[in-house]
Amino acid sequence: MKRNFVGYVVLAIALFLIALLRPYAFFYGVQRGSLYGLVALPLALILGIVGLLNLAHGEFLTLSLYMTYLLFTKWGMDPLVSPAVTVPLLLAFGFVVYKLVIERSLKTHHLNLLLLTFGVSIVMVESLNIWWTSRPRNIYVPYASTSVNIFGVYVGGYEFLYTIAVVLVLTGLLLFLKKTRLGQATYAVGQNPKGAAIVGINVKFVYAFVFSLAAGLVALAGALLSVRSSIFPQAGGPFTMKSFSLTAMAGLGNLPGIVLAGIVLGIAEEFVKSIPGYTGWADLVFFVVLIAAIVFRAFGRREG
Amino acid sequence: MLLRTEKLTKSFGGLIAVKSVDLKVNQGEILGIIGPNGAGKTTLTNLISGVFYPTEGRIHFEDKDITFVPAHLRARMGIARTFQLVRPLRDFTAFENVVVSCLFARGESLREARKSARKICELVELDQPERRLDRLTVFELKKLEIARALGCQPKLLILDEVMAGLNFEEMQRMIQLVKSLREKQITICVIEHVMSVISQLTDRVVVLDRGEIIAEGPYEKVAHDPKVITAYLGEEA
């Protein structure tokens, strides 16, 4: 407990110093980190409850980007409105993938699930590629590139929506898991599926629900991201491993930790990028912080 | 004296599971360790076998300080144990489970280990040891636990609730088995809830409660200790 506290204090001081010295890096880091967290939360949910690392996670994001694009170009629907359509669609898609592919393999070796989702991701990428070609698409809305003035620092405003969204989603998830019956059921299934079944929880339903919910949350992230990112078949792919990294850094089952980890990594990255001449090492910082966090936690345990 | 602990303490976070325990195990005896659930019996076993390192205190085995000796080396020194919830190696046959400890604790070659394992399986009366584990009954799994522990060629054998889940007839056979092990000069600690077993087997009993030793002595004496009766035996005594 005490050591954790010291750690948080050190972290807070470091972040404050960065905010003071390089305000841009701080704000951009918060924004990027919020995006990472927003995309990572659904992956962590599936990993924590169903015990499955969804390698097609990024492809779900890609799919939601294309859906938002389609709604925007065909019907002129504003991307911030489109979750009303894309979230239910992705929910349904997640459900279908779960029912068709995942459910019957739940009892086999857990690596099989990994490979299944890898197969799903290949099929999704290649289908999108056939349908849309590899050419990137973009959505242009003027508000996505507006700036705001924070204490004299002139930064892009749109990406603060990520921060707002991640706070809302996180709070919503935590409240849901703690306060609602279905949430408690979800939490229970994550700890002991057999125990959950004997208190009357429909475990298969909870799994399907978690999978769909995660897909729906991905759609939300996709809608927010769509106006800032290019849309192409591999657009979401890199988010899978980033999300996995955050989940591992926070530790399984630690949802607030994921958002914190995302923001810390985001700021660290932006900080290094902002130093001329060292921009190319930003990725290294990401991985070194990640490895350090995991190893530090592992060595905290003392065993013979 | 074979094993001696000195002010042995283990805490998990704020919870103290074992508190300043001075345990002595004499060469050649069968020592019973009893106590209510949560008294710290299994933690004590884990400390002696090296699954955990203690928060405080020392452990001496054959006059050597083994407090921070890793578990696999303790197994090689002759400290063997069974697990309360059986922990067989699922991908092996029963026989191969025994081979594992013969190989690594005794340091035998594969051929020697197979031979030793065969003998041990006969000793504990484990029939058809080449079976896959999902076809073994609880009694056989418990015997397998003992067999694997015997593969370590133990000087000290800690049996953690080997009787749990056995019916009367099986218990009697198990008691015979433990008695036959003692004849092989193995010192044995028995952690047990079934009082008839304790009374039949042990030379001496140690009673743990909330991580501390509250009574020690022959079974007859301990069983009439009012502290033990209130903490542990209840109406049955």
Added chain:
Amino acid sequence: MKRLFVVLMALVVALGFASTIKIGAVLPLSDITGRQAANAMKLAVKEINEAGGVLGMPVELFIVDDEMKPEKGAAAIDRLATVEKVDFFVGGMSSGVHLAQIPILKKYQKITVWIGAASYRCEEAIGPDADWYFHLHPWDYLQGESYAHGWRAITQKYPQVKIEKIFIAYEEGAFGTSSFKSYQDEFELAKKGTGVWAGLMKDLKGAPFKSAALGGGDYRAVLMQAKQYNPDLFIWAGYDADAIPILIQAKEIGFAPKLFVGAPPGWPADFGKNPLSHGVILYGMWAPALKDVSPIARHFWDAYVKEFNEEPATYFAPLGYTNIMFLIEGIKKAGSLDKDAIIKALREIEYDSPVGGVLKISPSRIIKNQGFRAQKILQWQNGVQHVIWPFEYQTAELIYPFPGWTGK
């Protein structure tokens, strides 16, 4: 008399042994570049065969997907050489894949006409002795040189244009890094008063970014560095996926250099429709607008649209067409399938290409047979890519300075 004999011999060979001319192409079919290049090649072959083939023989084209994986691209060469038994290799996109193909190509030493792989590493790997190897795409350093020529011409024509301070934001992979490196090399020369940039480039800075194509997409740190530097000419060397996000983020931080240049291999589908694109300059080999000034470009455009019911979206489409046509021209000129004769012919011919410009082989730093050397400087104006330089293909006047972001 002798010539007639050769032609007769060729006919005999053609009729007796090879009834078709087989060309093997290796392309990344899952990528828009490879897919459209493959289409354009099919179009070229179709046109040739409709016109009666070459040397009286029909041309047959075999296309194998390299899946953008080096080992697959290399195996494809072996396949085409031994299973389909092709006589010529064409194709190409990624330098990484090509590096793996080069040892295999050297094994067969068949005439190879390549339209991709711009990295100087590939030229190093080919080496000076491969006279059977023809590289049509400009090497990365050639591209850099040609921009210098372009800017020099532009500053002469438009005296208000200044390009003394240059900032390059480059993607951290092979493509971007080598672009930056060639600028750095030239800058060193320019400082000594030599080289193509002498007198033009006075100062150079650069910073890498992670391309959106590889999971990046956040350019603000780099753009901030550029903004502080305040360059006359800002160039980003990345991929098509970076094009619009980089504009959005430049607008966001209020970075509007006088010349905003992008150098991706292709452009996103809706780029022209995006109001931010107006005034953005680009480097490229080709622009659809060329069809208004070049008859062959017009012919290619119309034929492609008719055949495939889609518009050519990348310069690899006209380049793929050129790839086949150039090779066939060479064979025609050689009049036989004799390797040496064809090599000689390919070195001599001048092919007016739909890419815009006449294709003529000349040596580059290492290899003997380099095709295109020049790039073009283009500008997006109201949704259309216009050619600014070379002036003989110019389709619009330069808009200078970059109009900025107000009202977009």
Added chain:
Amino acid sequence: MKYFMIAIVCVLCFLLPFFVGAYLIHVLTSIMIFLSLALSWDMMLRTGQLSFGIAGFFGLGAYASIIAVDDFSIDPLWSILVAAGFAALIALALGWIVLRLREIYFAITTLALSSVFMIFARNLSDLTGGSAGKVLYESIFKGDSIKIYWLVLSVALTVILVSELFQRTRIRFAINAIRDDEIAAKCSGVNIFKYLLFVFVLTSAIQGAVGALYAQQYAFVEPESTFSANFLLLPMSMALVGGIYSSLGPIIGAVVLGLASEYLKLIMPYGHLIIYGLILVLTIMFLPRGIYGTVVNRIAAKR
């Protein structure tokens, strides 16, 4: 009799180039590259540790080998050993840390280490050639594909042999015990860390050697293609489709998937990867133990 058959098969493998064309030889060579990676991944998996780091050690070996030849004028053949040694050394140094991690933490850390290797390869440009990579002017054996095939075959057979030794000696007892239950294993005298380190270092050396083979065959290294995730995901798929925890499983998986991907490309030039993905999904759904595992199970059930 059984050993006689195996010997015959090995000899046939060596004689194959005299019967089939260069294309098939090339395809088989790359199948064996992936096969060796798949087996090495499986060997680590037998200890219960899911490694996502094989592309990293593959790339490390590739770079070590190319640099050894280019900068230190070591014979290409020896450079493969150098690469294996280098990868082993790095694994040994890192093993002290990462082998204390388990499950997803081990997986993500090995994956992160691969990325770290790649970032170093990209940024230490004086040594590695940076983003553009490094090119040798000549591939091993002057590009003679038959000799390359023999070399790769020998390495692959060695890997198979090592894998079989793992299955037939005390090593199998140690690593299976670790996978099943670490606490029970250490109470039975198994030195867990020693065996984990041994397997980690050995499999990393294999991955390094295979990376060197690949690099020498094509005579270049480049961060993006040398450290590509393909060298992780494809071997993993092969092992799982073929059947894990065995030598034959990954072999079967590598051959089946390797040939399937070449064949699919012929009948479906565009989008053949969709079918490839579907094959992965369907195989795992209907043969959850992989091809070899299912066959073994069927036979066992009949007995």
Added chain:
Amino acid sequence: MLRIDGLNAAYGRIKVLWNVSLNVSSAEAVGLFGPNGAGKTTLVNCVIGFLKPISGKVLFQDKDITGMEPHEVVKLGIALVPQERELFPNMTVEENLRAGANYVPHARERMLEAFDLVFALFPILKERLKQKVGTMSGGQQRMVAVARALMSFPKLLILDEPSVGLQPSIVSELFSKLREIKNQGVSILLIEQNVKQGLKVVERGYVIENGRIVLEDSSTNLMNNDHIKKAYLGL
């Protein structure tokens, strides 16, 4: 209340139950005794729905529940205390107990009542409400498991070897609590090794050996049965 008719069941190819029939009447406590590996837990799995039998029927309150999913069976009023406890280690005692009632509609409405009932039986749980179950000892967890099952106001309570690993004082306490529970009108199916104690609780008992029911009688008769005396009581 519960009727099992001619049940045959297997794990894969290994047949475990052979034509097993058994019934439990309303407010009756029935014991199922037998050596390890006789098929007791398999029988429970068939009732709860973890295992689909090959043939035979399971009826609960005259409703055919053969092959139903566990969560549906539980809602009908059957609660199970499994041998491995199957609790939620990261949840507190309170949350575990809530989970016991939350997913059974008729129990959810009477949750406070259920808490009172459980605290009356196991006062120690009231003190430990906020403790995480994962940090409790095996015996305490067993109590939580029984309490959690009771939270659903079951009509039938199935206990799979509840005395295993418990200290003697708790075992006798637990069995006396079971008698109380039975007196409140809950039917009990008790699966036990500890025949001596078990027979004190139940009114009737079955003996299962090698997957077949070999004996069925009242508990007094069983107590005096020679086979039982020899094999299970050691007399």
